[in-house]
Amino acid sequence: MRKAPQQARSREMVERIVTAGREVLVQHGYDAFSTNRVATAAGVSPGSLYQYFPDKAAILDVVIDRYWAEVAEQVAASLGDRIGEFGPGMVRATADALVSALEADPVVLRVVAEELPIGRNRDRRAALERRVRELVTTYLAARPGSSQRPSPAVAAWVVVLAIENLALRWVLDQPEAVSRDALLDEMVALVGGYLSA
Amino acid sequence: MRKAPQQARSREMVERIVTAGREVLVQHGYDAFSTNRVATAAGVSPGSLYQYFPDKAAILDVVIDRYWAEVAEQVAASLGDRIGEFGPGMVRATADALVSALEADPVVLRVVAEELPIGRNRDRRAALERRVRELVTTYLAARPGSSQRPSPAVAAWVVVLAIENLALRWVLDQPEAVSRDALLDEMVALVGGYLSA
DNA sequence: TCGTGACGCGAGCGATCACTCGCGTTCAAG
DNA sequence: CTTGAACGCGAGTGATCGCTCGCGTCACGA
Numbered sequence: 001m002r003k004a005p006q007q008a009r010s011r012e013m014v015e016r017i018v019t020a021g022r023e024v025l026v027q028h029g030y031d032a033f034s035t036n037r038v039a040t041a042a043g044v045s046p047g048s049l050y051q052y053f054p055d056k057a058a059i060l061d062v063v064i065d066r067y068w069a070e071v072a073e074q075v076a077a078s079l080g081d082r083i084g085e086f087g088p089g090m091v092r093a094t095a096d097a098l099v100s101a102l103e104a105d106p107v108v109l110r111v112v113a114e115e116l117p118i119g120r121n122r123d124r125r126a127a128l129e130r131r132v133r134e135l136v137t138t139y140l141a142a143r144p145g146s147s148q149r150p151s152p153a154v155a156a157w158v159v160v161l162a163i164e165n166l167a168l169r170w171v172l173d174q175p176e177a178v179s180r181d182a183l184l185d186e187m188v189a190l191v192g193g194y195l196s197a
Numbered sequence: 198m199r200k201a202p203q204q205a206r207s208r209e210m211v212e213r214i215v216t217a218g219r220e221v222l223v224q225h226g227y228d229a230f231s232t233n234r235v236a237t238a239a240g241v242s243p244g245s246l247y248q249y250f251p252d253k254a255a256i257l258d259v260v261i262d263r264y265w266a267e268v269a270e271q272v273a274a275s276l277g278d279r280i281g282e283f284g285p286g287m288v289r290a291t292a293d294a295l296v297s298a299l300e301a302d303p304v305v306l307r308v309v310a311e312e313l314p315i316g317r318n319r320d321r322r323a324a325l326e327r328r329v330r331e332l333v334t335t336y337l338a339a340r341p342g343s344s345q346r347p348s349p350a351v352a353a354w355v356v357v358l359a360i361e362n363l364a365l366r367w368v369l370d371q372p373e374a375v376s377r378d379a380l381l382d383e384m385v386a387l388v389g390g391y392l393s394a
Numbered sequence: 395t396c397g398t399g400a401c402g403c404g405a406g407c408g409a410t411c412a413c414t415c416g417c418g419t420t421c422a423a424g
Numbered sequence: 425c426t427t428g429a430a431c432g433c434g435a436g437t438g439a440t441c442g443c444t445c446g447c448g449t450c451a452c453g454a
Contacts, residue, residue: 003430005430005431006429006430006431007420007421007422007430007431009420009421009431009432010430010431010432013431013432030314034410034411034412035411035412035413036410036411036412044432044433045432045433045434046412046413046414046433046434046435047413047414047415047432047433047434047435048431048432048433048434049413050412050413050414051430051431051432055412055413056411056412056413113315114314114315114316114319115314115315115316116314116315117227117311117312117313117314118310118311118312118313118315119311119312122311149386150379150382150383150386151374153374154374154375154379154383155383157372157374157375158363158383158387161359161362161363161366162358162359162362162363162387164362165358165359165361165362166355166358166359169358175354177348177350177351177354178351178354182347182351185347186347186351186352186355186391189346189347189391189394190355190359190387190390190391190394192390192394193387193389193390193391193392193393193394194383194386194387194390194391195390196390197386197387197389197390200400202400202401203400203401204400204401204450204451204452205451206401206402206450206451207400207401207402210401210402231440231441231442232441232442232443233440233441233442241402241403242402242403242404243403243404243405243442243443243444244402244403244404244405244443244444244445245401245402245403245404246442246443247442247443247444248400248401248402252442252443253441253442253443
C-alpha cells in the first residue's frame with residue numbers, strides 16, 4: 001500500500017476497489033483485469049487507485065489474499081476444534097470443512113485456482129498449507145497409534161497435499177461418479193489406510 | 198493453424214517459432230510472452246507468425262501441448278509396460294516414471310505449472326489424467342484383491358489425483374525433509390494402504 | 395526456362411495498457 | 425472561520441500490444 005487511508009471515505013474507497021477487483025476478476029477474467037476497468041467498476045477514477053495501491057498487482061494480491069485467508073480460517077478452525085479427537089470422524093470433519101470452504105464461492109475459486117497465474121497464489125496457498133500442515137503434524141505426533149513409520153511432519157505433508165488436491169478437483173470438476181459423501185469416504189479411507197500401513 | 202506449411206523451409210520456421218516460444222516462456226515468463234518477442238527470438242518477422250498461427254494463444258498452446266504430451270507419454274508407457282504386474286513394485290515404478298518425467302525439465306515445469314494461467318493447461322492436463330486414469334482403472338479392475346469397496350473408476354480417480362499432486366509439489370518445492378526415495382515410499386504406502394483399507 | 399503460388403518480410407495501425415499529474419473539493423484540527 | 429492536509433478526479437502520456445498488409449523473393453511443376 002502506497003499510503004494508509006486515514007479518513008472514512010478513503011477507507012470505503014479502498015473497500016470498493018477491492019470488491020470491484022473481485023467482481024472484474026469473476027465476470028471478465030484475469031486477462032481483462034485492467035486498472036481502468038477496476039476503477040470504472042468501483043465508480044472511482046483511475047488516479048484514485050494509485051493513491052493507496054502501488055500498482056495493479058497489489059490490488060490483485062489483496063483480492064487473492066482475502067480469498068485464501070478465508071479458506072484457511074475455516075479449515076484451521078475446524079481442525080483446531082477437534083485437535084483432541086482421534087479416529088476417522090476427525091478426518092472426515094476436517095475434509096468436510098475444506099470442501100465446504102471451497103464450495104462456498106466456486107466462481108471465485110475457479111478464477112483464483114484455474115485462471116490466475118499460480119505464482120500469484122503461491123505464497124498465500126503455501127501459507128494455508130503450512131498452517132494446516134503444522135496442525136496436522138502436532139495431531140499426528142500426539143495420536144495413540146504412535147511409532148509411525150513416516151515422521152509426523154512427512155506424513156502431514158503427504159496427507160495435506162493429497163487431500164487438498166482431491167477437494168480442489170472435486171469442487172472444480174464435479175465428477176458425477178463421485179458424490180460428496182463418497183468423496184469424504186474415500187478421503188477417510190485414504191488417510192486411514194496410509195497412516196496404518 | 199491458419200494454414201499448413203507445405204515447403205521444407207516453412208516447416209522449419211514453424212519449428213523455430215515453437216522453440217522460440219518455449220525459450221521466451223522460460224527466460225522471460227508468461228507476461229513477456231509477446232508475439233513480437235517470440236518472432237525476434239525465432240529470427241522471424243512478426244508477420245510470418247501469423248501465416249501459420251491464428252493468434253498468440255495458438256503458439257502458446259502448441260508449446261504447452263508438447264510438454265504435457267511428453268509427460269503423458271512417459272507415464273503411460275511405464276504404466277502400460279507393467280499393467281500385468283501387481284504389488285507395490287508396480288506402483289513404485291509408475292510413480293517413479295511420473296517423478297522422472299516432471300524432473301526432466303523443471304524449468305519448463307515451473308513456468309507451465311506455476312506461472313501460466315491454468316486454464317490454458319486444463320485440457321491438456323485433463324487429457325493426461327484421463328489417459329492415466331483409464332489405465333489405472335483397468336489395472337484395478339483386474340487386480341487379485343478384488344471386491345474392492347470403491348469402484349475401480351473412483352479408486353483410480355483418487356489415486357491419480359493424489360499421486361499427481363504429490364509428485365508435482367515435490368518436484369517444484371523440493372522439500373528437504375522428503376528425499377526422492379522417501380517420496381516414493383510414501384506414495385506406495387498411500388496407495389497400498391488406501392486400496393486395502 | 396518460365397510462370398505461379400507459396401513464402402517471408404517489416405513498417406506500421408489501432409487499441410489498450412499501466413500509470414501520472416495538476417487541479418478542485420472535502421475534512422478536521424485549532 | 426481559517427487553513428493546510430487529505431482526498432478524489434480524469435484527461436492525458438508514453439509504451440507496448442496483437443496483428444495486418446503490400447511488396448519483394450523463392451521454390452517447383454511444366
